[in-house]
Amino acid sequence: MKRNSPQDPEVHDNHHYSGQRAPQQMPAVEGISGGQRSFLPPEIMAIVVPSLKVGASAGACGLFAGAAAGILQGAPPVFFSVIAGGQWFALGTSYYASRLVAFNAMGGEEKLSPGDKTKASALAGGFAGTLGGLLRGPRNIVPGAIFMSALGAGGQAYANRRAAKAEVESSTDKKGFWAKWSPITQLSDEDYEKLLEERLLRVEADIAIMDDHIKQLRESESAATEGKQSESGNGKPGQV
Known part of the structure; x- marks a missing residue:
């Protein structure tokens, strides 16, 4: 019966894998193996x-x-x-x-x-x-x-x-060097509300003036109509 010698590759491989543990890879320690660890926080x-x-x-x-x-x-x-x-x-x-x-x-x-x-x-x-x-x-x-x-x-x-x-x-003011030379002025919300209120007051004043003119025209038209009616009444011949 043939005995396997210690130099037999099968016996050597079995002994290598059965008698010794396979080397394990050590985990890398952050900050030490990387070489980027800072000395100060x-x-x-x-x-x-x-x-x-x-x-x-x-x-x-x-x-x-x-x-x-x-x-x-x-x-x-x-x-x-x-x-x-x-x-x-x-x-x-x-x-x-x-x-x-x-x-x-x-x-x-x-x-x-x-x-x-x-x-x-x-x-x-x-x-x-x-x-x-x-x-x-x-x-x-x-x-x-x-x-x-x-x-x-x-x-x-x-x-x-x-x-x-x-x-x-x-x-x-607006940011920028050319802000003071710009014809456009930046307004805040309060300034914009005040501007709208002023314009609304102007429109209401214009409407009131137009109402007065219309009232005067109606009065003049009514006066002219009454004058014509009175003239026409005076010019009719009297009935017997």
Whole structure:
């Protein structure tokens, strides 16, 4: 009787499928295998990214301002430019980030009143001024906080005023640059009702005037008819 050797393909295949489990495919873990996992939550990224953009813009302005100050003072412009750019970057980033945090903590920018926005901007300015004072020295903390708080509140008050003025202009006039040169005027529902009432009053007045003219014509016709009848009666010969 022939015995199957260990190298027989049938025995090898049976041993492979009977003695060992088939490898199973491991489920992919979302965020780890995909390589697209974010280090910060979306809420924090929504604050960090705009704040860095604002800080970068402020830092660029600080570079030019520092270079100009260095040239005017006869100092190395590169050194002044780097120092001023770093300070302006820190102020812009900290101010805008703390402002967004304050808005979110108070319920969101869309739900805040102009006064609440001014308060939040003042708090953000105080925080940014405190950070700027720490960078320049402990003696500059209180003056920097007061100055930046007033600057933030004043800037937000000015922005609120411009937004209110733009809203009033958009509600009264048509949007667009050529609106004031257009011969067509946009009317609201109340203005349209008033216009219709005025036209209706004019029509009623015209009807009343026409009624008076018709009445006068009828009176003149009746008077003329009576006059003819009286003349014809007087001209008839008397009967015997």
